Amino acid sequence: MNAPHLPRSVVRGRVLLPGDTDFDAASRPWNLAVEQSVAAVVEAADADDVVALVRYARSAGLAIAVQPNGHGATGRAEGTILLRTGRLDGLKIDPATRRALVGAGVPSGRVQAATAQHGLTGLPGSSPVVSVTGVALGGGLSWFGRAYGWVSDAVTAFDIVDAEARQRHVTADTDPDLFWALRGGGGDYAIVTAIELALQPAPRLFGGRVLWSAAHAPEVMEAYRQITAVAPNELTVWLDLLHFPGADPMVAVDVTYLGAEREARDLLGPLDHLPRPISDSRRAMQVSELGGITAxxxxxxxxxxxxxxxxxxxxxxxxxxxxxxxxxxxxxxxxHLGGALARPSDSPHGPLTEPYALYLFGIPTDPATAEQVTVKQRALADALPVSGRKPLTFLNPTESVSDAFTPAVLTRLRGVKRRHDPRNLVRSNFPVGG
Incomplete structure (x- = not known):
């Protein structure tokens, strides 16, 4: 592909080509351990820019990879035009209908700040800076997934630009198969410019982190197991084993509860019998403050x-x-998973029946350390009772959609891809073709 010849006049937004001063920074993924070699970067000004870019790419035989800010990048965008959708940042909240119209570039924290004013919430994850659209396209695990299911389950419509450069409003009625695929099957079928999201009531929220020395990890683990064995769907509890550079190992419990503080503290009673913690940030909070729990x-x-x-x-x-x-x-x-996540879901992932998710993270400071991190991750996964499937948003660059979906689901997703983008113009981080 010879995308460096992409004319800057194709769109009104910024076009960056190799050799431009800001090209390297603009093409860089969020995870700096991923090498992403693209042929051009386009920062779309609006949906009309996306239409113009798709029209140009079709005529020139080029492909487009879409990333608001590079979360989830895998290095599979080589040679493509990298479309940044960060300027598609429109956000409208309708408290009467409990709906939000969310532009493709809007981060989770901004949605939460807007919904908090009305006693409502989206389905936010642990980070306030990831795009809501990107999370929804991957299914999405939320703090409130036990109460309300996958993030993608809350999407009621998609505004897209399809591979023929047409703007469309996609719902379960207008195009059931495409709607199904977009609700958690990745971004391989069209370019999403906005989503319509159902909001949930959140008049009261309790949450925070309790932190202990790792010497108390066995007691904390036992308390965690006791709490999650009987937790109502409104309560979400995560356990974190932590070892930050230059610090002693620690263990943390992170919680959110959609309800009153007194109820939450009763449900979390086993934590009161543990040794005195290093810190305890639990309190009544706004849904806009969720990003501070895990920091x-x-x-x-x-x-x-x-x-x-x-x-x-x-x-x-x-x-x-x-x-x-x-x-x-x-x-x-x-x-801790379960609750609404285990209920039937008309999405590629379907119900999430496993009771817990495990996430292992390390920093590759040098090649030797990178290898040690990978070996440790593999050893733990091999020694634990894992199901063999994992959420799409949990995949790392060495994995593929076959690690997330069943063969039957993959066959259906590939059919949607063939019908809606037979030229493979739209390239996702995890293409359904392999």
């Missing part, structure tokens, strides 16, 4: 991740997780 980085950085789904967290699994220090990993996170 994930809000700037790009290098990382190596591996996600899995656990079929159980029994004595043997708990002992395996705690048997050795997590180093060279930075964190080992266990998320």
């Amino acid at each position: 994930e980085p809000t700037d790009p950085g290098a990382g190596l991740s591996r996600g899995e789904l656990l079929t159980r967290l029994d004595d043997a699994a708990a002992e395996t997780l705690l048997a050795d220090p997590i180093a060279p990993l930075l964190s080992v996170q266990i998320r």
Whole structure:
């Protein structure tokens, strides 16, 4: 592909070509451990720009990879025009109908800030800087997934530009197959410029993090298992084994509860019998403050991740997780699932029946450390009761859609791709073709 000849006049937004001063920064993925070699970058000003770009790409025989800010990049965009949708940042909240119209570039934190004013919430994850549209296209695990299911389940419509450069409004009635594929099957079928999202009531929220020395990890793990065994769907509890550079190992419990503080503290009673924590940030909060619970980085950085789904967290699994220090990993996170996530879902992922998710993360400071991180991740996954499937948004660059979907679902997704984009003009981070 010879996309460097892309005329700057094709769109009103900024076009960056190799050799331009800002090209390297504009083409860089969020995960700096991923090498992303693209032929051009287009920062679309609006949906009309997307139409113009698709029309040009069709005539020139080029492909387009779409990324608001590079989350989830896998390095599979080589040679494409990288479309940045960050300027598609429209956001409208209708509190009467509990609906939000969310532009493709709008981050989760901005939606939460807007919905909080009305006692409502979207389905936010742990990071406030990821795009809501990107998360929804991958299915999406939320703090409130136990209460309301996949993030994609809350999407009621998509505004798209299809591979023939037509703007369309896609719903379950207008195009059931495409609507189904977009609700968690990735971004391989069309370019999404906005989504319509159903909002949920959240008049009260309690949440925060409790942190202990890792010396207390066995007691914390046991309390975590007790709490999650009987937790109502409104309560979400994650456990984190942490080892930050230059600090002693620690263990944390992160919580959110859609309800009153007194109810939450009663449900979390086993934590009160543990040794005195290093810190405890739990309190009544606004849904706009959720990003502060885990305090994930809000700037790009290098990382190596591996996600899995656990079929159980029994004595043997708990002992395996705690048997050795997590180093060279930075964190080992266990998320309680279940609830609405396990209910029927008309989406590519379907119901998520595994009770826990596992997320293993390390920083590849050099090639030797990168190898050690990967070996540690593999060893833990091999020793734990994992199901073999994982959410699309948990995949790392070495994995593919076959790690997320069943063969039957993949066959259906590939059929949608062939019908709507037979020239493979739109390229996602995890293409359904392989």
